[in-house]
Amino acid sequence: MQDFVFQNSTKLIFGKDKEQFVGKEAVAYGRKLLLHYGGGSIKSSGLYDRVKESLKDQGIEVFELGGVKPNPRVSLVREGVALCKEHDISFILAVGGGSVIDSAKAIAAGVHYEGDVWDFFDGKAEVTDCLPIGVVLTIPAAGSESSSGTVITNEEGWYKRSAMHPSMRPQFAILNPVLTYTLPAYQTACGITDMMAHILERYFTNEKNVELTDRLCEGALKTIINHAHTVLEEPTNYDARAEIMWAGTIAHNDMLGTGRIGDWASHDIEHEISGIYDIAHGAGLAIVFPAWMKHVYKHDINRFAQFANRVWDVEIDLNNLEKTALAGIRKTEEFFSSIGMPITLKEANIGDEHFSEMAKKGTERGPLGNFVPLDETNVLEIFNLAR
Known part of the structure; x- marks a missing residue:
């Protein structure tokens, strides 16, 4: 820590x-x-x-x-x-x-x-x-x-x-x-994705011996997941709205990042997309985060397997941790899709015409992220994974 x-x-x-x-x-x-x-x-x-x-x-x-x-x-x-x-x-x-x-x-x-x-x-x-x-x-x-x-x-x-x-x-x-009762469902879903992304940026760290904040991150993620469909199907459900609202604050008030170094590459990559295309930030994160996961998961398969198990209840296959890790990434994509978020650039009507420009602009000040530092080529590969 x-x-x-x-x-x-x-x-x-x-x-x-x-x-x-x-x-x-x-x-x-x-x-x-x-x-x-x-x-x-x-x-x-x-x-x-x-x-x-x-x-x-x-x-x-x-x-x-x-x-x-x-x-x-x-x-x-x-x-x-x-x-x-x-x-x-x-x-x-x-x-x-x-x-x-x-x-x-x-x-x-x-x-x-x-x-x-x-x-x-x-x-x-x-x-x-x-x-x-x-x-x-x-x-x-x-x-x-x-x-x-x-x-x-x-x-x-x-x-x-x-x-x-x-x-x-x-x-x-x-x-x-x-x-928040009158928020459109899409805006509510974008918010849910945004707060989850804030937690995930902190969760994927190279820091060891951070069990307490691991558990806090996992608990916050599970709470959001548990109430997400309720607030979409029952917009005036006060208890569900309260859980989601409080989770959004906890996700980004820095408590969950104590003692650990977060990543933040996915946010920086998404900023390039929404900067040009004006897509909702949460929708952009629903596209970028799974693509980033696919690009970096081999760096620490144990952490990705832990994420799959503790957040998505995927049973850990000790003989094939990669299978477990990939299942967790699929579950993440499936959840975003289930609440109405795009999970590919194509779904958001975004083509590849600005991939090179966005990758170059995003890395002008140097590599992105801390979990796995990403150069211009890496960012371009993530855009391609997000097609």
């Missing part, structure tokens, strides 16, 4: 109707607030009005910036930075899913920086401080509500890149499972 420091300062407020407390939480950080959100769903559901009323009750002046898209764009981030600087805003409230939260984090980082905010994502500058951020979560998926990172897309060249800093962790996050 690796030495580690774990500190997650996000206050998590979980349960029904908890968005009514957003004003009381936000007012501690000042009385000028940027309300950041996506499209019209928070307005049609009534959430927007409830949030605005709670903020009004605390005497908070609200400035608004909507329009966040999936795979959030740096152009809107720049608008938000300018708005915050112009009005001397002291706090950003993100109401939405991972894209909204990531956009809010990027804005928060850019406010204290004199250069262009994309510098943080292009490796030209490092984040040093952020405006404080709060969250009302509507889509359990990305785990950004208590993580220290953000992912943004630049329309110039369609680069999708990440930045991290401890100050990006939200000060608080309100998680009400009822707010």
Whole structure:
């Protein structure tokens, strides 16, 4: 096990109707607030009005910036930075899913920086401080509500890149499972895939003697799997929605990665796909992760056999661990397919015309991943496996 420091300062407020407390939480950080959100769903559901009323009750002046898209764009981030600087805003409230939260984090980082905010994502500058951020979560998926990172897309060249800093962790996050009842099934399934991928990135490690976090990862994965079909078939099942929402936070709040070095190649590879094709991140991960598994499983067949056995209940064949490992990969593909996710690029209507470009862009800064470092040729092979 690796030495580690774990500190997650996000206050998590979980349960029904908890968005009514957003004003009381936000007012501690000042009385000028940027309300950041996506499209019209928070307005049609009534959430927007409830949030605005709670903020009004605390005497908070609200400035608004909507329009966040999936795979959030740096152009809107720049608008938000300018708005915050112009009005001397002291706090950003993100109401939405991972894209909204990531956009809010990027804005928060850019406010204290004199250069262009994309510098943080292009490796030209490092984040040093952020405006404080709060969250009302509507889509359990990305785990950004208590993580220290953000992912943004630049329309110039369609680069999708990440930045991290401890100050990006939200000060608080309100998680009400009822707010997820109206999510379309496809969006729910994308979220399920995304949170599973966050766990898998941590699970496939070269670190030895990490039994506790192995078991935590396996338990979280099994919980998600056990409730996935229920939330798709019974969208208003509170207990199932609550399990999925909490799992999405646990998957990416860094607890499951303590003492181990995760991989993250599959995320980087998927960023190239969604950067160009604007596919939902979870759908892209459903395609990439099994292909990555097929490419690297021989590196540690024992770990892949353990995964197959503990997560998918595949009986271990001691005489043929490769058979067990491959069965676990098939089970992963079958599950993603069963919840409506594509598991090949063809299913997502993505051809091979950008394979070379994506492999080259993805490895511009060096090999991807830690479990098995991948160069441009390896990434190209994974794209071909994902056809």
